[in-house]
Amino acid sequence: MEEFYYVTTPIYYVNDVPHIGHAYTTVAADILARFNRLMGRSVFFLTGTDEHGQKVLKAASDAGITPKDHTDKLCENFKKLWTKLDITNNAFIRTTDAGHKEIVQGLLQRLFDKGEIVKRRYEGWYCTHDERFWTDKDVKDGNCPDCGRAVETIEEENYFFLMSKYHDALVRHIKDNPGYIMPESRKNEVLGFLRSNALGDLCISRPKERLSWGVALPFDTNYVTYVWFDALINYYSATQYLSGDKKDFWPASVHIVGKDILTTHAVFWSAMLMALDMPLPKRLFAHGWWTMEGRKMSKSLGNVVDPFEMIERYGADALRYFIFREVTFGLDGDFSEAALIGRVNKDLANDLGNLVSRSIAMLNKYFNGSVPASDAIETELKDLAEGVVTKLEGHLDNLAFQKALDEIWAVITYLNKYIDTNKPWALAKSSETEGRLKTVMYSLIEGLRFVSLYLYPFMPHSMEKLYGHLMNSDIGDVSLREAAIWGRLEQEGQIQGMEQLFPRIETEAAQPAPKSKKAEVKVENVIDIIDIADFAKVRLKTAKILSAEAVKGSNKLIRLTVDAGEERQVVAGIGKHYTPEELVGKTVVIVANLKPAKLMGVESQGMVLAASTAEGALALITVDKEIPAGALVK
Ligand code: MSP
Numbered sequence: 001m002e003e004f005y006y007v008t009t010p011i012y013y014v015n016d017v018p019h020i021g022h023a024y025t026t027v028a029a030d031i032l033a034r035f036n037r038l039m040g041r042s043v044f045f046l047t048g049t050d051e052h053g054q055k056v057l058k059a060a061s062d063a064g065i066t067p068k069d070h071t072d073k074l075c076e077n078f079k080k081l082w083t084k085l086d087i088t089n090n091a092f093i094r095t096t097d098a099g100h101k102e103i104v105q106g107l108l109q110r111l112f113d114k115g116e117i118v119k120r121r122y123e124g125w126y127c128t129h130d131e132r133f134w135t136d137k138d139v140k141d142g143n144c145p146d147c148g149r150a151v152e153t154i155e156e157e158n159y160f161f162l163m164s165k166y167h168d169a170l171v172r173h174i175k176d177n178p179g180y181i182m183p184e185s186r187k188n189e190v191l192g193f194l195r196s197n198a199l200g201d202l203c204i205s206r207p208k209e210r211l212s213w214g215v216a217l218p219f220d221t222n223y224v225t226y227v228w229f230d231a232l233i234n235y236y237s238a239t240q241y242l243s244g245d246k247k248d249f250w251p252a253s254v255h256i257v258g259k260d261i262l263t264t265h266a267v268f269w270s271a272m273l274m275a276l277d278m279p280l281p282k283r284l285f286a287h288g289w290w291t292m293e294g295r296k297m298s299k300s301l302g303n304v305v306d307p308f309e310m311i312e313r314y315g316a317d318a319l320r321y322f323i324f325r326e327v328t329f330g331l332d333g334d335f336s337e338a339a340l341i342g343r344v345n346k347d348l349a350n351d352l353g354n355l356v357s358r359s360i361a362m363l364n365k366y367f368n369g370s371v372p373a374s375d376a377i378e379t380e381l382k383d384l385a386e387g388v389v390t391k392l393e394g395h396l397d398n399l400a401f402q403k404a405l406d407e408i409w410a411v412i413t414y415l416n417k418y419i420d421t422n423k424p425w426a427l428a429k430s431s432e433t434e435g436r437l438k439t440v441m442y443s444l445i446e447g448l449r450f451v452s453l454y455l456y457p458f459m460p461h462s463m464e465k466l467y468g469h470l471m472n473s474d475i476g477d478v479s480l481r482e483a484a485i486w487g488r489l490e491q492e493g494q495i496q497g498m499e500q501l502f503p504r505i506e507t508e509a510a511q512p513a514p515k516s517k518k519a520e521v522k523v524e525n526v527i528d529i530i531d532i533a534d535f536a537k538v539r540l541k542t543a544k545i546l547s548a549e550a551v552k553g554s555n556k557l558i559r560l561t562v563d564a565g566e567e568r569q570v571v572a573g574i575g576k577h578y579t580p581e582e583l584v585g586k587t588v589v590i591v592a593n594l595k596p597a598k599l600m601g602v603e604s605q606g607m608v609l610a611a612s613t614a615e616g617a618l619a620l621i622t623v624d625k626e627i628p629a630g631a632l633v634k
Helices: 021-037 054-063 065-085 099-115 163-176 183-196 227-232 234-241 257-274 305-312 314-327 338-365 379-396 403-424 429-455 459-469 531-536
Strands: 004-011 041-051 091-094 115-129 132-134 152-162 205-207 221-226 254-258 284-287 291-292 334-335 541-551 558-563 567-572 587-591 596-597 602-604 610-612 618-620
Touching: 004 021, 004 234, 021 041, 021 065, 021 284, 021 305, 021 314, 021 379, 041 065, 041 227, 041 234, 054 091, 054 205, 065 091, 065 305, 091 558, 099 115, 099 227, 132 152, 152 205, 152 221, 152 257, 163 257, 163 338, 183 257, 221 227, 227 234, 254 257, 257 284, 284 379, 314 338, 314 403, 334 338, 338 403, 338 429, 379 403, 379 429, 403 429, 403 558, 403 618, 429 459, 541 567, 541 596, 567 602
Parallel strands: 004 041, 004 254, 041 091, 254 284, 291 334
Antiparallel strands: 115 132, 115 152, 205 221, 541 558, 541 587, 558 567, 596 602, 610 618
């Protein structure tokens, strides 16, 4: 029988700028999707954008365009990130899709006809920003408990989903299905919440005169649907109009969500499904939040980690690996570029990259790149390598990505030790040990084949390359159950030398992965001392900005025309901190003897100096009184 696997991410608010939190959930889902495809399951992997509500409407009207045009434009930011991160979602849902809206209306009508939705007069507190109603108990000093803004009293008729009656059934379902909410601590939080709160009914409508950008209620078009009610249904609606011929993906195998939105899923969504007599998803997994070097990420602090920037600097695979290696999925984690570099250098360049290049170099040296027939089977290695697949299956079912990586790394560590103990270079010295050399070299390359298969869901780009190099075939076609059998590596197969999979990142900031916060070495402490002669090589000059304009297609780069004694064009990555208008007229400092370079196709004849912090603050270096343009800075 065909086995189905259906994994989802939350649908992201289309107004948001994609950040590391979005990338985190989506890569988690991608790892699961890729692994399950390798296991031969029919996979449906869904992500998308949440596009209704007041904030979207306001942003669109501020931009002077229709909300639809606005969302058409913004959802591309997410799609672009998923392409860069090698995400293999099968569908991308938008809540403004006609197919989705039709299904939302169908389910609303069904609930209304069943008497699960009723109209009531409502009087209470409302937060316009969050589009939420609050009770007296929630509101503190007249402010919204979520966003802190002032709430207003509202008296109006609205439609309510009779959620309260599902309280007991919900508690029972959570208790009877221990894997329904994970991790355990989050499950207990939800149970605690249900124990101390009588579940209320859920207001699922907003009058159109107050909010027009939403799905109209089918039984009363004076109202639109509450955004969360509309959004949660995406998980089901997509299986009906975005999954091709296969319509049987519901119920989902797992919904991955952040800890902040677990209640809406565990309580609202579960109760909605119960009322619809539909099966509940098999698992809800709530992951933790990333902070940036110890601080909450926020736009105002300017310390939000930009995944595009990380990919640009370190590559998608390194980022994917780091976020799942560094922190247990489910707990909060702290993002630091120094730790990322440490991981790349130690785990990827050293442990894995060197293993690959050494092994292939030896194969080339001793056997001209042709895989020798093995004289004997190394049973310990064979058992270790073959055993990983079952362990991966178990760990990934529990979304224990770190444990899965530990299992794979046990093979890598074994192989590195295997080289050290067997010393192929010594075996190569005498013809008497040629048989043994063959076994060792075969086992090494065969071990690498296992590693490439197991790591492929985590680091698809480089592992596709490695597997292709070893096997001369496409990893995408592999069935893991059949491939994870020792001896499938072809004897006499020809393997060329290979470029470094993960070059070391050479930077002053490159530190070994810190074991604890205390061990983290600050970048300032490792800056090298230079000679005055070194400094004299750098020609710094004052430059007056004559004109400035954003470089097309970039949200960071600004093209400046400056007077630095002579007129030049300089491109500066300061677009997130300065508008072109405010730059004109400033006298800044530039590196005047830097080799010209092209940034996004635009030539830069110099570099503007700015001070910046790890938190993302940035300020230009300017002069503190009038001085002619082109003056030397020393
Ligand atoms: N639109 C709703 C979800 C509806 S699902 C039916 C929403 N969108 S969101 O864009 O605000 O958030 C999406 C996800 O990003 C959430 O799971 C949230 O936990 C996650 N993250 C936001 N900031 C984060 C970090 N700093 N770290 C990790 N994840 C974070 O909520």
